[in-house]
Amino acid sequence: MGIEYVLKTPSDVIWHIYLDEHSRLVYNKMQSNKWSDAMLLDKCIIKNFSATVDINEQIHIVAYTSIKQLIYYQWNGSQWLYSIITTIRSRFQDIEFINILSELEHVHILYYIKSTLYKNMETLYHYYGNGFNWQGGKILSFPSEDNIDIISAYWYDINSLYLHYSYKKKNNTLIYRSIFDRKQYTWSNPIQVLKTDSILQDIQICIDEDKKIHMIGINTENNVYTLYYVDDENERIIINAQPKPFISPIIKYLKGNIYVAWAIDDRIFSIISTNMGNSFNKLKDVIANDILPFYHVTIKEDGYSQYEKSFGKIYPLFQSYENLVL
DSSP states (O other), X not given: OOOEEEEEOTTOOEEEEEEOTTSOEEEEEEETTEEOOOEEOOOSOEEXXXXXXXXXXXXEEEEXXXXXXXXXXXXXXXXXXXXXXXXXOOTXXXXXXXXXXXXXXXXXXXXXXXXXXXXXXXXEEEEEXXXXXXXXXXXXXXXXXXXXXXXXXEEEETTEEEEXXXXXXXXXXXXXXXXXXXXXXXXXXXXXXXXXXXXXXEEEEEEOTTOOEEEEEEEEETTEEEEEEEOTTOOEEEEEXXXXXXXXXXXXXXXXXXXXXXXXXXXXXXXXXXXXXXXXXXXXXXXXXXXEEEEEEEEOTTSOEEEEEEEEEOSSSOEEOHHHHO
């Protein structure tokens, strides 16, 4: 299952942006409950991409290509415009994390350049602008042996962009947070917010209304995949363990409850905690034929883009399976 993007504009037009069987960017959109034909956006072979919409209904995409170019695309209402942000020249470097977000005044792009060379430097960049005039630059650097993974970047509120990343040290996984202040245009120094005594991958994070952090991650050992929940006191709970990989794990906080969901083969499984992560109830599952994981992007009332990772059907009828899962 590959991640796709569903963007809902303020006027309720729905854009579906995804990669075709040749890894090229394709899109279509739904107006008045009718989908347009799928259109090829570019012939470039895409390795990874991120998409968002802004309050003015412009579509923004940042994509990393097979020839190591990071390209920005903008739908301005009548046509696609594009510019090359950077090109990776070294065969030992690659971009493994990209994210694009919007707020009232700017579009924001974050990307992380990783290295396969031991004791080389890896760098996280942040740029903001109107799509073609950018400001910003390098915000964090790490030695490659630190085994850094960027987890997420999202607007916690209109003035605070939260960045979370993981740092693997011996048999521990440490989670750090840095915050971008939109008023001051500055990043805070990273602080440690979680620590767990196991190596976790595919980490997902949510924050409740009291700003407490909730995390899930997967540990792989002896061909067993174990999905853990970790709370803000660093307490771990085993959600599930199995011989097959978990597909697209999700954690959400909603109205005092914590929901965890994931896919395996043709089913979506979910579990709920009604006591803030102290315990989880019995597993339930739904048949997942033709259901895929996607990012549902909407515009909040304050004018910034919000991402929700979900399962659903996109074409020909957009339908989120959040209610069934949760």
